[in-house]
Amino acid sequence: MSDKFIIRFVAGVTIFVIAVVVLLNRHLIPGPAVAPAFTPYLPMLNAVLNGTCTLLLLLSLYQIKQGNITLHKKLNIITFCLSSLFLVSYILFHYLMRNEIVYGDLNGDGQLSAAERASAGFLRTIYLTILTPHIILAAAVLPLILLSFYRGLQMQVEKHRKLVRWAFPIWLYVTASGVVVYLMIRPFYHF
DSSP: OOHHHHHHHHHHHHHHHHHHHHHHHTTOSOOOSSOOTTGGGHHHHHHHHHHHHHHHHHHHHHHHHTTOHHHHHHHHHHHHHHHHHHHHHHHHHHHHOOSOOOTTOSSOSSOOOHHHHHHHHHHHHHHHHHHHHHHHHHHHHHHHHHHHHHHHHTTOHHHHHHHHHHHHHHHHHHHHHHHHHHHHHGGGOOO
């Protein structure tokens, strides 16, 4: 496959995924009237997948530093698959859940009253400070992951290394901060 094809494919996948996520977050894609019983468990599954990916990324880094290319590659394939499963689960959750989950929303009405905002206090600022780059970087890292994964599988080592210099720390932040975001927002889930 040519580089142009791969780059166009990665751009297309990235645009599609970001468009779907935006449409779901704006509630422009209608979901079911009643969410299935498993729906409340999806955020926890997502946090477990993110946490597992964080550990696998660190282990993968260790293995490549040790020169163990075979195990490094296997770990990255597993991480890629788990991250793909996370993406499917994330999209499914936002398709199935129609109500807003707002940090500090104690009564679950999707609105943050002055009293709820005061109660959340500085922790809400910390949450938003972690969440904002998490969201931006999650969108930005997708094409880097796809390209570096492809380059690694093709054993295009130099191109892979150049991409991974950027992709690895961003992907690591996104997976680790995803767990923190879940733990912080969890008390405000009202299912």
